[in-house]
Amino acid sequence: MTPVGEVPDDPFLPGPMAIREAELRTSKRGPRIMTTQRQRVSFVGLGYVGLCTAVAFANRGFETIGVDIDAKRVAQIETGRAPIHEPRLDRMLKTALQTKRLKVTEDVSQVRATDVIFLTVGTPSEPGGEIRLSFVEEAAREIGRCLRDEHGYRLVVVKSTVTPGTTRSTVRPVLEEASGKKIGVQLGLCANPEFLREGSAIDDTFQPDRLLIGAMDGETAARLEGLYRAFFGGKLPPTIVTTPETAELVKYASNAFLATKVSYINTIANIAQLVPGVDVEKVAEGIGLDPRIGPLFLKAGPGYGGSCFHKDLQALIAFSHALGYDPRLLGAVEEVNEEQAAKVVELSERLLGSLRDKRVTVLGLAFKKDTDDIREAASIRVIERLKQKGAEVTAHDPIAIPNARLLLGDSVEFAADSASAIRDADCCIIMTEWDEFRKLSAKDYIEAMRSPNLVDARRLYKPEDFEGLNLLGIGLGKDKARGG
Ligand code: UGA
16 A cells, blocks of 8 residues: 555555544544545546546545536646646656546536535636636535435535635535535535645645645544545555634735735845845854754746735735725835845846846746746746837746746747747746756857856856856845856
């Protein structure tokens, strides 16, 4: 049997027997979860979280149904090609489909055949930062309708990121009305936020740091715990059972804290940059050795991006304002992040003077490596500024160009590889920490570029390896900066 939480190389471990054993063990803990049958699970909404988690459950041997209203998306997933780039996802998706453990459909009524229904639809931002709940409400209504004539107990699990109170005050009444059932009687409901990261979503699903079970009642908590015990082959990761509201807030508080760490170290980087002899990397190492601080998430850079941090901070700020409290710290975290793009462009101006008609190459468009996601990416903010200042921008990214092209159109020239991207450039800016950019040497830049000016916004390179170049790095004190 695969040890708990280990990511299986071989799909379908720990396998049905292990799951059966686990469920039997679990069954000693609670009254009505005794079953030797594997529970069937469904996911309504096949975005990042829904698809990765559905594939993981199928991989662990659960009969899994994935539902999405987008017919094109469903059709693509059915071919075994995920609509998102995520390491290992395609391979596991193919196996899940071939073994028929995963079925994907547009037909939400298929959730009837499952014991646990995960709600994994998106909660996009409204103009004021609040989350739009229409997809959550609609999905809850559809699920409720499907369960109206069903007799067995069903558990609905809200995995979508929702502000505190949503599961109880929005999902609950919609589900109860549409199903004609009472939560706590034939229907369980809980909030169970997700913490997976893009680029390592599969590993994170198999090895989460923690589980948050925000249950409406004890039985619901026991049932969801039982399901996860089966998923993890018996032993749970650290698990907190609490109210739905607390679980919902943990999700926002986690992302807000991580974003705060990034804006904090970027603030220190901006100070470091003004002081001769200082390097923010060493500062981060120095403070990170204090166990009260810790070393993670202290990498200075061009500012955070991605679909979550900005959206979740805005939602938390709006939520807090609605309650009458102004969370000033969180506003500052966002401001610092927004301004960080300007800091990157300032570095290129220190090297070039005016950017008008200068050829600037941007290496990296994705908001971080190992993803093709450009949502809220710092590269986009930087490119917009460069364009405003009259620069001609050429960009390259190993996989995010198709997504970037949709957003940027032909305002930017896209290069097929990094070598052609830097050819004849006046300045190159490293925006994403892709491994392939690490392979470029000082010689590569010097030979290819019109003038070898490099802004290392991800601190990918050791300045001492780039002696013949004019290199400026985020958080690298003045005297180390050549040409600055
Ligand atoms: C984030 C959280 O890390 C997940 O736990 C959460 O589940 C997810 O949001 C979500 O809410 O769905 P993700 O957006 O995939 O995950 O990306 P992160 O790895 O957290 O990085 C976010 C941004 O911060 C990236 O642009 C990254 O480059 C930047 N970052 C991160 C830094 O600039 N410095 C660091 O030290 C760390």
